[in-house]
Amino acid sequence: MKFEGTKDYVATDDLRVAVNAAITLQRPLLVKGEPGTGKTVLAEEVARAIDAELITWHIKSTTKAHQGLYEYDAVSRLRDSQLGDERVKDIRNYISKGKLWEAFERKKRPVLLIDEIDKADIEFPNDLLQELDRMEFYVYETNETIKAEIRPIVIITSNNEKELPDAFLRRCFFHYIKFPEEETMKAIIDVHFPGLKGKLVQEALNIFYEIREVPGLKKKPSTSELLDWLKLLLSEDISPETLREKDPTKLIPPLHGALLKNEQDVHLFERLAFLARRERN
Numbered sequence: 001m002k003f004e005g006t007k008d009y010v011a012t013d014d015l016r017v018a019v020n021a022a023i024t025l026q027r028p029l030l031v032k033g034e035p036g037t038g039k040t041v042l043a044e045e046v047a048r049a050i051d052a053e054l055i056t057w058h059i060k061s062t063t064k065a066h067q068g069l070y071e072y073d074a075v076s077r078l079r080d081s082q083l084g085d086e087r088v089k090d091i092r093n094y095i096s097k098g099k100l101w102e103a104f105e106r107k108k109r110p111v112l113l114i115d116e117i118d119k120a121d122i123e124f125p126n127d128l129l130q131e132l133d134r135m136e137f138y139v140y141e142t143n144e145t146i147k148a149e150i151r152p153i154v155i156i157t158s159n160n161e162k163e164l165p166d167a168f169l170r171r172c173f174f175h176y177i178k179f180p181e182e183e184t185m186k187a188i189i190d191v192h193f194p195g196l197k198g199k200l201v202q203e204a205l206n207i208f209y210e211i212r213e214v215p216g217l218k219k220k221p222s223t224s225e226l227l228d229w230l231k232l233l234l235s236e237d238i239s240p241e242t243l244r245e246k247d248p249t250k251l252i253p254p255l256h257g258a259l260l261k262n263e264q265d266v267h268l269f270e271r272l273a274f275l276a277r278r279e280r281n
Contacts, residue, residue, distance in 0.1 A: 009038070009045035010187045018175035019046060025173055028114075028132055028154035030164075033177030036222020039157040042177075043113035046155065053110040055152070057099035063120045065127030068098040069137050069146075091141050100131060104148040111153045118158040125168035133171055180223060182209065192227050193234070203243035204230055207253050211260075216268055221259040229258035 003019040005011035011019075019042075022029035031039045047054035057068055077094045080087055087093045097105075103112040117125060131137045135148035156172065158164065180188060182205055189201055204226070212220045221229075232255045233243075242254065252269045253259065260266050 003046050003049050006045045006049050008048075008191055009041060010184060010191060011042075011045075012184060015042070015175060015177065018173065022155075022173040023153055026151050028156050028172045030156045030158065030169070030172035030174045031177060032158045032160050032174070034179060034220070034222065035159055036224045037177045037179060038223065039177060040113070040115055043111055043115075043155040043157075046153065047111040050111075050153075052108070052153070053106065054113060055099055055103045055106075055110050056113045056115060058115045059117050059119045059124070061119050061121075063124070065120075065124050065131075066098075068100045068114075068128065069131065070098050070101055070139060071096045072141050095139070095141060100128075100137070101146055103152040104135065104146055106152070107149055109150045109152060111155060114154065114156045116159060117156050118161045118164065122162060122165070126165050129167060129171065179212075185223070185226070188223060189227070189230065193230060196230070196234075197240070199240040200233065200238075200243070201230075203240045204233060207243060208259070211253070214268065214272075218264045219261050221261075225259055225261070229255060232258055 003011070003016055003023070005016060018031075019029060031042060033039055043056070044054055046052075072091075073094045073096065077088055077091070099112065099114075103110050132154060135151050136145055138145050185205060186201065189196060193201075208221060208226050208229070211217070232238075236255065238254055252266070256266070256269075260269070
């Protein structure tokens with residue numbers, strides 16, 4: 001079972017090595033990188049490449065580790081007992097399976113994505129250590145142990161919003177997705193826009209990487225935002241010559257709302273344009 005990328009996902013050599021190493025070691029693959037570098041899509045493409053089911057657990061700030069195992073609805077059971085409902089005789093009627101339980105019971109190896117683990121409480125990763133290590137957990141209400149039929153491929157993403165515990169890191173294979181260099185970005189663009197004019201792509205990339213290098217930028221535009229911008233440039237039939245225009249009083253590129261996502265960054269470019277006008281005068 002080897003991951004070589006797919007026709008819709010440009011995987012660098014080091015990323016392919018990381019995925020296959022995690023599969024070989026049977027350890028979770030912890031993927032970090034700035035937003036928009038394809039961390040979540042990676043799990044989708046790994047599942048597609050090896051023809052596996054993808055089970056996704058999106059983590060929020062309120063998510064607790066036990067929700068990935070199961071949840072017992074004691075309130076509903078109490079209410080039903082007061083109403084004389086026959087369902088109360090079987091406690092399993094009030095247990096909802098979590099994403100880990102779903103992955104553990106599959107007969108064919110699935111891909112389990114735990115998405116944005118750093119959004120949860122700092123104790124969240126530690127609370128999953130044993131379950132991810134042993135691939136089993138105990139259900140107290142039914143007095144049974146749920147053990148994985150076959151160890152799933154676990155991919156965990158993090159936006160680096162907070163540090164993860166050392167004990168958790170030791171159990172993972174780690175990979176940091178670097179922001180794509182220009183040649184890799186061209187390959188990504190070619191996947192989404194086959195045969196797109198070379199001049200337009202080059203001018204758009206020049207502007208995109210220049211924006212990312214502007215000092216003081218609060219949020220650098222990501223790959224997905226570049227693709228959105230290209231789609232708009234094509235839709236509005238913006239020419240490469242328009243993009244190439246080097247008038248310093250027009251520092252903000254056309255349709256910049258696809259690239260600059262907060263008012264501070266827009267104001268930054270407006271100030272730069274104002275300073276450029278003053279220097280010219």
